[in-house]
Amino acid sequence: KSRTFLSNRSPSTSTLMDISTTPHSITGQEIVHFSHPQHSITGQEIVHFSHPQHHLVQVTFPYIFTCIGCKEYGAGKRFKCNSCDLDLHDFCALAPPSIQRHPFHSHHQLVFFTKQGNGFLRSRCDICAKATRGYVFRCSQCNFEMHPSCAKLSQEMSFPIHQHVLNLLPMTTLVNSSESSFVCGECKRKRLGRVYACKVCDYHLHAVCAKGMINGLYDNGIKPPENQSMLGAAAKIASHVIMGFIGGLIEGIGEGVGEVLVENIGRGNSGNGRTI
Incomplete structure (x- = not known):
């Protein structure tokens, strides 16, 4: 018999609160776990503030989806x-x-925001370098921000795709990281964002690829979709070569179109006879 958990936070405001982090792991290494002593699921x-008109049911399906939050x-x-x-x-x-003392940003508190600002420029996650278009943890003092999925990562982690513990390399600018010699062992590419490295062998893993093991894509055999639309791809080129703020705006439009296509294809591949 299921019970109801009521999340009564306002969708437009963020309440400050001390949240302790407890160990949670993929394969035994510590990462950040979101604990809720005062709001526990029973x-x-x-009932969630993002969709208060209906109950949300916890389910598990192998097909891809787009989160209405992040x-x-x-x-x-x-x-x-x-x-x-x-x-x-x-x-x-x-x-x-x-979140207090997150390993990626331990000197300031990170506050959960449900909506992006009204500015023309599109913000990007300081960990994976992808656009932040929904829920985000943000520092009000220095504008650091990251996706909720990136907040589940940590400085040192063990992943099922590699036999050794991986450590997050020191922070570099996005411009420099795009010119680095690090080729990801998972996607076989160079790209923006933070990078995990193995101290034993010459293996590297993009943070954006690592979070595929946080959001369920890896466990369900799904590669993170790339170039969701031609418009999104063109915008990425424009953002690097011509004008970043124009590219960010167009990319957001392109990604929105692509998400619908990818999700529908994923569901089609999982079969038409599924029930809830």
């Missing part, structure tokens, strides 16, 4: 509205109002 249903992809476990066919990452649904 069953399989929640606007990023996921697969496997999620909270779902059966009536509206909407999905929310479990870590987005249960994100704390703030």
Whole structure:
């Protein structure tokens, strides 16, 4: 028998709160776990401020989805509205109002925001370098921000794709990282964003690829979709070569179109006979 968890935070404000982090692991290494001593789940249903008109049910399906919170992809476990066919990452649904002493930004508090600002420029995650288009943890003092999925990563981690522990390399600018010699062992590419490295062998892993093991894509055999649309790809080139702020705007439009296509294709591949 399922029970209901009520998330009563306002969708337009963020309440400051001390949240302690406890160990959680992929293969035994410590990462950040979102703990909720005052808002704990006691069953399989929640009422969430992002979709208060219906209960969200915790389910697990192998197909890809786009989270209504952070606007990023996921697969496997999620909270779902059966009536509206909407999905929310479990870590987005249960994100704390703030995080103290996160290993990526330990000197300032990170506050959970549900909406992006009204500025023309599109912000980017300081960990994976992808656009932030929904839920985000942000530092009000220095403008550091990251996706909820990136907040689940840590400085030192063990991943199922490599036999050794990987460590996050020191921070570099996005411009310099695009010119680095690091080729990711997972996607076989060079790209923007933070990079994990192995101290034993010459293996590197992009943070954006690492979080595929956080959001369920890896566990369900799904490669993170790339170049969701021609418009999005063209915008990325424009953002690097011509004008970043124009590229960011166009890229957001292109990604939105691409997400619908990717999600529909993923569901089609999983079969048409599924029930909830």
